Amino acid sequence: MNLDHLRYFQAIAYYEHYGRAAEALHVSQPNLSYAVTQLENELGVPLFEKQGRGVRLTRYGRRFLQSVTQSLQILDAETRDLQELGCGGGLVLLGGIRKLAAQMVPELMQQFLAQPGNEHTRFELHTESSFTADLLRAVAEERLDMAFVNHPGDEALFESVEFRRSPFVIVAPPDHPLAQKSSVTLRETLPYPYVYFSRRGGLRRPIDELFQKINARPQIAYETEEDTVVAGMAAAGFGIAIVPDHPVLQCLNVRVIPLTDPDPGRTAYLCRKRGSLHPEGAARFFAFCKTRLEV
Incomplete structure (x- = not known):
């Protein structure tokens, strides 16, 4: 045969x-x-x-x-x-948390494909469950070439490009004592209960690090995973919350209060597995993103 x-x-x-x-x-x-x-x-x-x-x-x-x-x-x-x-192209398997995969990553893909020599490259963009831990596991298992995530994972396993994202803000119900403030420090929020990110969510670590900078712990009343759910529970009066500043917050019945101290700037990461054999198109896209994104 x-x-x-x-x-x-x-x-x-x-x-x-x-x-x-x-x-x-x-x-x-x-x-x-x-x-x-x-x-x-x-x-x-x-x-x-x-x-x-x-x-x-x-x-x-x-x-x-x-x-x-x-x-x-x-x-x-x-x-x-x-x-x-x-021909130097091929299929590039990308992963990303939903907030990045919805806008920033497609824009990078489009910019990359517009450059001469990249016309043979194709992309698949996956969000898995949209949790950083799941995306990093897929990269480690080589089911994805790289992923845009909230934290870089094990430095010995992953090579990362760090880049800036929109800062964290405090959200509170309109009748909350903090709601009338034009800005707030993290220490000023300590007397109030929080709707907080669970440990499964990729945002838990950077928010924990903010509290570590002032040697304090939040009063955690409720925990959940998705940032829109955290903000929604804050709007319903279950507590205040720290979330990424995003236009979707304007659709909720909350006050969005700038956080001034510690520095609310936050970062995200593009990660790929160290030592893995990457297709040429994937290697070029990683290098392209590095020049466009790196802090």
Whole structure:
């Protein structure tokens, strides 16, 4: 069984006629007949039966056609991918937390593809569960080439590009004692209960680090994972919260209060696995992002 015989079989199944299939393939009709005979001898079942001047698939042939079609599609797709890799492109598997994957990452992809020499590169953008830990695990397991995340993970395992993001702010219900302030320090928030990020969320670590800078701990009343849920619970009066400044906050019934001390600036990271064999397109995209993003 060889590749040409499988393609001949697929063509005969499509045209239901040896002559038309031979013409389309630019081969002789005896070559097609020989290929089908070889396949039938190897499989031990008839693949075609006569129908007037043409042929039609037997039930064995119909079953075999499904497998042949799927196999050839996979083989052709992989061939295209490898040819693109040979041209310096190929498929780049990206991951990202949703806030970055919704706008910043697509913009970087578009800018990269607009540069000469990158036209053979294709992207897949995955958010997994949108948690940094899950995305870093996918990078470590080489299911992703790189990921845009909230913290850089194990430095021995990941190579990272650090870049700035929008700062943290305090959100509080409109009737909260802090709501009338034009700005607030983190120490001023200590008397009040917090809706806080759970340890599973990627924002827990940088917010913990803010409190460590003032040698204090927040009063945690509730914990959850997503920043929009944290802000929504604050709007409902379950406590104040520290969240990234984002336009979506304007849609909630909360006061958004600038945080002045400690420095509320925050960072995110583009991470890839150290020592991994990266496609040339992925390596070029990582270098491109490094020049555009690095702090």
